[in-house]
Structure formats: C-alpha cells, structure tokens
Amino acid sequence: MTLRFGTVGTPSGTPAPGTDAAIRYMRELGLGALEIAWVRSVRIKDETCALFQRVGKECDISLSVHAPYFINLNSQTAEKMKASDERLLAAARKGYLAGATDIIFHPGSYHGQPPEQVYERVKEKLLEITGILREEGVEVTLRPETMGKGAMFGSMEEVVQLSKEIDGVEPCLDIAHLHARPGDGSFNSYEEFAAMFTHIRQELGERGLKTMHFHISGIEYTQAGERNHVMLEESDLNWRAFVQACVDFGVEGRVLSESPTQEDDALLLQQTYRTLMGEVEQA
Numbered sequence: 001m002t003l004r005f006g007t008v009g010t011p012s013g014t015p016a017p018g019t020d021a022a023i024r025y026m027r028e029l030g031l032g033a034l035e036i037a038w039v040r041s042v043r044i045k046d047e048t049c050a051l052f053q054r055v056g057k058e059c060d061i062s063l064s065v066h067a068p069y070f071i072n073l074n075s076q077t078a079e080k081m082k083a084s085d086e087r088l089l090a091a092a093r094k095g096y097l098a099g100a101t102d103i104i105f106h107p108g109s110y111h112g113q114p115p116e117q118v119y120e121r122v123k124e125k126l127l128e129i130t131g132i133l134r135e136e137g138v139e140v141t142l143r144p145e146t147m148g149k150g151a152m153f154g155s156m157e158e159v160v161q162l163s164k165e166i167d168g169v170e171p172c173l174d175i176a177h178l179h180a181r182p183g184d185g186s187f188n189s190y191e192e193f194a195a196m197f198t199h200i201r202q203e204l205g206e207r208g209l210k211t212m213h214f215h216i217s218g219i220e221y222t223q224a225g226e227r228n229h230v231m232l233e234e235s236d237l238n239w240r241a242f243v244q245a246c247v248d249f250g251v252e253g254r255v256l257s258e259s260p261t262q263e264d265d266a267l268l269l270q271q272t273y274r275t276l277m278g279e280v281e282q283a
Helices: 019-029 046-059 078-097 115-136 156-165 175-180 190-204 239-248 262-276
Strands: 003-008 033-037 062-066 102-105 141-144 212-216 218-222 225-230 253-257
Touching: 003 062, 003 262, 019 033, 019 046, 019 262, 033 253, 046 062, 046 078, 062 078, 062 253, 078 102, 078 115, 102 212, 115 141, 115 156, 141 156, 156 190, 175 212, 175 218, 175 225, 190 239, 239 262, 253 262
Parallel strands: 003 033, 003 253, 033 062, 062 102, 102 141, 212 253
Antiparallel strands: 218 225
8 A cells, every 4th residue: 555544642442551562453453554642741761662663663563753742843932942842852862763754743833923934933943953863863754743723833835835945854734633724614625635735746746745644533623723533424524535635646655543543543544545546345
C-alpha cells in the first residue's frame, strides 16, 4: 500500500501497558503506523527509546511522535518561549532515539496579533530549531499541525508555506481540524480535498504528495471551531471523499486515527482505501 494507517497514541484495545506493546498490537491488527503520544511531557530513558526503535523495526511499524501540547512558537515571554523550544527539542531528540521519523506539534496561537506577523515569528523559531537539530545529527522531520480553531496559528496554507520555506519541515494535515476550523461545516467535500492536494502539489511538488502525514477522526464543532473528537461514522465528516481524493492524487504517507476507539476507525479507513485501490473486493 502507498498509505499506511494507524493511530495517534496507544490504541484503546492494547492488551498490555507500554508503547512497545502498542507497536506489537498494531502489527497484530494489520496496521502500519503509530504516533507515540508524548503530549504532556517527554520523560523517557534512552534505553526505553532504543526498545521502541527495535520493536518498531521488527514489526515494520512506522513511528512518529506527537510532541507536548504546551508548545507555542509565538509565546509572549522569553521564559515561556525557552520552555516551548525545549519541549519541541526534547521530543525530537528522544523521538529520534525511539526510531520516529516525524515529530508532530501544535505550532501556537495568534494572541490577537496579525497572522502575517505570527507567521514570521514561527518561521524564525523553526529555522532556529531545525538548525540545532541538524547540528546534533537528529534526523527527523518537524511537522506543524493544522489546528481546529481560528484563534490558533495553523491553517492549511500556513503549514504548507512553512514546509516550502524551511528544510526539515513538512505539514501534518489534521482533516478533522480543517473541517472544524471555519465553524461552518465547510472543507468537507471531494472538491475541497482535491483543491488541498492541488495546492500541495503546486507548493511542494509531487514529492509533497508522497510524504503526507494526516490525522483524522470524526469531530464536533461550533462556530468557534473544534469541540471534541468522535467516531467517523458518528460525525458529518465526509471521510470517504477524503480517502477517494487520496487515491485519485496518488497520495502516499500515513493516515492516523484520533477517534475515541482509534484502531476501529484506522481499520475502517484502511479497508476503504484498499477497496478503492482495488486491493480487496467490496464487502
């Protein structure tokens, strides 16, 4: 398959504690990717990271890391900015030791400032952080995530532009967030998904479509944006149109479920994708 499917965080049905058990469980389910959720903090020994890397290779599971939520590359004080930088750097360093190739993070808030001004500050910080990682030999891709509220930095255009301008940065496109962000139920049709992929091809080239990283779930939202994640079939998200657009544009990479029962929706997405690709017969 050209797309690998998996979950963000340990799947709810994992039979034993620990990320190594989650990796093995993904293999048992026939899925191909796992995003390790270090969303509160990064407190893990190097030996444990080495275990995750070994098990990931043995099970052929592609690993990524979700960095702590408390990252804001537009922090308003020097103290908060330093702490934010260290959280992202820690996730990248430990993630690399764990065998993760991609580090996903929430890029920040506008804090009422003009989006263009915030973009330049975020870009400056990412240039600084990617430079540090390169000097250290930490070979990971940083992926700013599209955000589900209009008050947060992270539109599709912003994360794609960052990826165009900074080596070592690529987008993490959260399809549920993109649907919830406007608050009006838009970004939910085949035509809109196709326009997104067309934009990515224009800005990042064909290679951009071959290295995609998606989050997806059902989502409830208000005019202010996202409220909470729900199962795909319990939502109004037109996820089948999204999968069809992935097939039609030859998209490759990873699709990771953030639904309440993550693995169920990951398997549903994978089955739908395989059917559309002609790999299995329609049930």
